[in-house]
Amino acid sequence: MLTKANIEHEKLNPDSSFFKNALAPTCDESTLLSLLDNLGRLPAGFNGELFIPLLTHVNPKIRMLAAKNVGKLKDEKFLTALSQLASTEKNTFARREAISAIGRMRSEKAVSTLIEFLTDADPKVVLQVLRGLLYFKEKPEVQTALDSLHEHPNELIREHLANEVKNKSARLQGIKKDRHHPSSPDPLKNVIVHADVQEALKIIPEESIHLTFTSPPYYNARDYTIYQSYEAYLDFLTTIFKETHRITKEGRFFVLNTSPVIVPRISRAHSSKRYAIPYDIHPRLTDIGWEFIDDIVWTKPDYAAKNRNGGFFQHRKPLGYKANSVTESVMVYRKKTDKLIDWNIRQYDEETVEASRVMGEYEKTNLWHINPATDKVHPAVFPPELAARIVRFYSFKGDLVFDPFAGSGTVGHVALAHERHFLLCEKDAEYVERAKQLLDVALFTDAKPRVRSLTDLKSEFAERNHNL
Ligand SMILES: C[S@@+](CC[C@H](N)C(=O)[O-])C[C@H]1O[C@@H](n2cnc3c(N)ncnc32)[C@H](O)[C@@H]1O
Numbered sequence: 001m002l003t004k005a006n007i008e009h010e011k012l013n014p015d016s017s018f019f020k021n022a023l024a025p026t027c028d029e030s031t032l033l034s035l036l037d038n039l040g041r042l043p044a045g046f047n048g049e050l051f052i053p054l055l056t057h058v059n060p061k062i063r064m065l066a067a068k069n070v071g072k073l074k075d076e077k078f079l080t081a082l083s084q085l086a087s088t089e090k091n092t093f094a095r096r097e098a099i100s101a102i103g104r105m106r107s108e109k110a111v112s113t114l115i116e117f118l119t120d121a122d123p124k125v126v127l128q129v130l131r132g133l134l135y136f137k138e139k140p141e142v143q144t145a146l147d148s149l150h151e152h153p154n155e156l157i158r159e160h161l162a163n164e165v166k167n168k169s170a171r172l173q174g175i176k177k178d179r180h181h182p183s184s185p186d187p188l189k190n191v192i193v194h195a196d197v198q199e200a201l202k203i204i205p206e207e208s209i210h211l212t213f214t215s216p217p218y219y220n221a222r223d224y225t226i227y228q229s230y231e232a233y234l235d236f237l238t239t240i241f242k243e244t245h246r247i248t249k250e251g252r253f254f255v256l257n258t259s260p261v262i263v264p265r266i267s268r269a270h271s272s273k274r275y276a277i278p279y280d281i282h283p284r285l286t287d288i289g290w291e292f293i294d295d296i297v298w299t300k301p302d303y304a305a306k307n308r309n310g311g312f313f314q315h316r317k318p319l320g321y322k323a324n325s326v327t328e329s330v331m332v333y334r335k336k337t338d339k340l341i342d343w344n345i346r347q348y349d350e351e352t353v354e355a356s357r358v359m360g361e362y363e364k365t366n367l368w369h370i371n372p373a374t375d376k377v378h379p380a381v382f383p384p385e386l387a388a389r390i391v392r393f394y395s396f397k398g399d400l401v402f403d404p405f406a407g408s409g410t411v412g413h414v415a416l417a418h419e420r421h422f423l424l425c426e427k428d429a430e431y432v433e434r435a436k437q438l439l440d441v442a443l444f445t446d447a448k449p450r451v452r453s454l455t456d457l458k459s460e461f462a463e464r465n466h467n468l
Contacts (some may be wrong), residue, residue: 192450
């Protein structure tokens with residue numbers, strides 16, 4: 001039985017006949033698979049010809065791994081063998097590997113072969129082709145070939161190309177984002193804006209905030225606001241979350257807590273109507289450019305649910321069953337970007353990253369058991385534990401956390417408790433007063449909340465712009 005250590009040792013001696021024997025197509029399949037899978041980095045001068053007979057092995061996994069190992073050598077002398085494999089291969093994994101190996105050569109000779117595979121039926125093969133071709137994107141034939149893909153039915157291919165076009169135009173215009181990712185405008189820090197959030201958002205500059213956690217009004221289930229129709233309600237939320245997208249920094253998170261609601265029946269002759277808010281708002285969010293990341297389910301104890309079982313409990317007749325709802329959705333989205341999360345993390349200094357680590361026990365599943373909270377003034381507050389998890393998982397110390405529908409301001413004091421800043425917006429004077437009261441007595445900070453009207457906020461930004 002070959003170990004990784006044996007393999008590494010043998011790689012140091014390229015003249016030995018070890019690999020010639022071990023990679024012979026007549027070897028048993030499991031030994032070949034294990035060796036091909038564990039070869040790791042190949043030393044310069046490794047005899048790649050040993051893989052060529054394996055490209056026609058009966059086992060598709062062996063063909064795939066052989067192609068992968070040829071790819072590591074990045075040598076254009078294998079172009080013909082790999083092109084042949086890509087053209088005849090039925091197994092899509094092996095075909096992908098052959099195309100990837102051709103792309104890795106970065107050889108002009110490979111361009112026409114790659115272009116041929118742009119029409120492959122497997123979108124992942126096409127993505128591999130794209131990767132290989134983008135290296136030669138200045139060549140006119142490559143540009144023409146890529147242009148034909150803008151209408152491709154696969155969303156990942158279209159996205160990849162759109163990013164490429166975006167980056168290219170940014171390069172041409174010499175646009176370099178010089179905004180400092182960890183910082184946010186001072187007039188927004190630890191502020192409660194007493195206003196309709198639709199108006200407040202118009203004043204906030206783009207890419208100002210790091211995280212949004214919010215629970216919007218639940219259609220007409222409570223009386224904060226009455227909407228003319230469910231469509232009008234969804235349109236209202238869409239406008240707010242589109243603006244939230246604009247003011248969010250690149251690649252940062254938006255977490256939305258909602259649940260289906262019941263609008264009660266108007267008489268015994270009518271039935272009540274249940275609206276599936278999380279499901280109806282989701283496609284609108286992804287259209288805006290929020291990328292879906294996670295669906296967390298917040299579970300409350302049974303006693304917290306409104307009893308919908310009364311009738312069924314008595315009559316037990318089918319079709320009349322109604323589940324008592326003990327869950328709410330906590331949907332996690334990220335502002336779509338071609339940058340990886342690592343890029344976001346790298347924008348912070350080591351000290352901040354270290355200080356923001358989520359230490360100790362934490363919930364590893366998407367089922368979060370948290371008791372609901374109550375407040376003597378506001379009827380529907382976040383449990384601080386729920387807000388604390390979101391703030392700790394999705395922001396760094398010093399970040400600006402936004403809640404457009406702030407109510408009693410739970411997101412505010414949780415943000416402060418975890419050394420973040422907050423920006424809250426609430427239109428109801430009684431709730432603004434409550435939020436201010438709760439934030440004022442918070443012992444963990446000297447940072448007093450500042451309540452601002454729209455006019456205050458506008459003039460602070462005007463002054464700031466004047467001084468810049
Ligand atoms: C579900 S509550 C949020 C409660 C909050 N999570 C808390 O912990 O207290 C929704 C809040 O949005 C506020 N609201 C509704 N429409 C608004 C608007 N257009 N602008 C600002 N606030 C609004 C309501 O007054 C209500 O306090």
